[in-house]
Amino acid sequence: xxxxxxxxxxxxxxxxxxxxxxxxxxxxxxxxxxxxxxxxxxxxxxxxxxxxxxxxxxxxxxxxxxxxxxxxxxxxxxxxxxxxxxxxxxxxxxxxxxxxxxxxxxxxxx
Amino acid sequence: xxxxxxxxxxxxxxxxxxxxxxxxxxxxxxxxxxxxxxxxxxxxxxxxxxxxxxxxxxxxxxxxxxxxxxxxxxxxxxxxxxxxxxxxxxxxxxxxxxxxxxxxxxxxxxxxxxxx
Numbered sequence: 756x757x758x759x760x761x762x763x764x765x766x767x768x769x770x771x772x773x774x775x776x777x778x779x780x781x782x783x784x785x786x787x788x789x790x791x792x793x794x795x796x797x798x799x800x801x802x803x804x805x806x807x808x809x810x811x812x813x814x815x816x817x818x819x820x821x822x823x824x825x826x827x828x829x830x831x832x833x834x835x836x837x838x839x840x841x842x843x844x845x846x847x848x849x850x851x852x853x854x855x856x857x858x859x860x861x862x863x864x865x
Numbered sequence: 866x867x868x869x870x871x872x873x874x875x876x877x878x879x880x881x882x883x884x885x886x887x888x889x890x891x892x893x894x895x896x897x898x899x900x901x902x903x904x905x906x907x908x909x910x911x912x913x914x915x916x917x918x919x920x921x922x923x924x925x926x927x928x929x930x931x932x933x934x935x936x937x938x939x940x941x942x943x944x945x946x947x948x949x950x951x952x953x954x955x956x957x958x959x960x961x962x963x964x965x966x967x968x969x970x971x972x973x974x975x976x977x978x979x980x981x
């Protein structure tokens with residue numbers, strides 16, 4: 756079945772550091788890929804998406820590229836801020852239900 | 866900007882009681898979903914709903930669960946006889962429909978269900 760694997764957290768960085776959160780997937784067909792963010796006490800917000808191979812999704816300084824050859828969708832940001840502290844979920848949509856990874860908690864220290 | 870809303874934000878119930886969680890999806894969306902997140906764990910799909918019937922459900926969605934769209938705006942999840950392990954955050958989501966190739970789903974803020 757479909758599955759998403761994310762690097763385990765927490766990831767602790769200093770402000771302005773470079774961020775990478777790894778995500779790989781297994782799916783039949785050609786899924787769409789997503790990153791969702793969950794801030795403390797809030798629900799899930801779509802951060803970015805990519806619908807086909809080599810697409811790059813970007814939003815708020817975050818980027819992720821759909822790599823079919825490595826079945827990956829790693830999240831990156833060049834310079835993190837304290838306000839980026841949250842849990843980040845990688846997800847795929849191969850049919851209609853989203854399959855989520857286990858989430859990676861990011862803590863950014865001033 | 867249109868958004869998915871959920872009520873209540875927090876529900877406390879005793880084991881064995883019935884609960885109904887309510888959601889108002891975005892008005893022009895046609896697909897509706899429920900997911901749950903047990904504390905500290907991943908978000909899990911429960912059920913999807915289209916054209917007034919269940920289109921897909923997971924193995925978690927057993928006979929104690931049911932969904933309904935009682936009118937043109939609300940989408941509800943009923944748990945018939947709650948168990949301690951039903952304690953979780955329940956998220957409602959909606960999407961435009963079949964032609965949405967991106968499969969983008971919009972999530973509500975969640976209802977935290979605590980079963981005591």
